[in-house]
Amino acid sequence: MGERATGRWRRHAAQVRTDKASARMTPDEREKLEAAAARVGLRLGGYLVEAGLRLADQADPAPVVVPMPAVVGVDRALLEAWVDASVLLRQYGNLVNQSVKLWHRSRGGPMPAGLAEAVELTNVVARRVDVLVAEYRRR
Known part of the structure; x- marks a missing residue:
């Protein structure tokens, strides 16, 4: 029999991703994420989904904390x-x-x-x- 072609495995038709979501990011963040996606052979959207799913599958994922800048004199x-x-x-x-x-x-x-x-x-x-x-x- 022929060997499986190299490259990304295609999902069965029942597993096709049809839903969409959008995310805002800075140009620098996008460049960094696109480079990471290219390193593993994915496009940006696929990379974001895979990374998000891995985080979601963790038993106790670390919370994503965006540091708040220190503001002097604000309660x-x-x-x-x-x-x-x-x-x-x-x-x-x-x-x-x-x-x-x-x-x-x-x-x-x-x-x-x-x-x-x-x-x-x-x-x-x-x-x-x-x-x-x-x-x-x-x-």
Whole structure:
């Protein structure tokens, strides 16, 4: 029988990767990752998937910690509260975008239920930001 050709093993059709994800990186990070991928004979996307799966398969993977730069004169608790507010704002933005998209699809029909949820989240975020600003001003 013929020998198996050298090169990367192809997955069976049932194992084809069809889902996509995107990642933001600096040009330097991309260059470093592409070089590492080339060393093992993969393209960047395949390398990222394989590296991520290896990390996910570890029994107790080390957490990925991005060091926070030292900021002189900033209260850590206040900074964390602002970060939490930022997360809520992103969630709000996603809900609003989804709601507007649905509303446009309906060609101006009744307002989708998601829009009411987005408005409620807006109110929550606005109240939280108001509290944070008031706390900051008291200092």
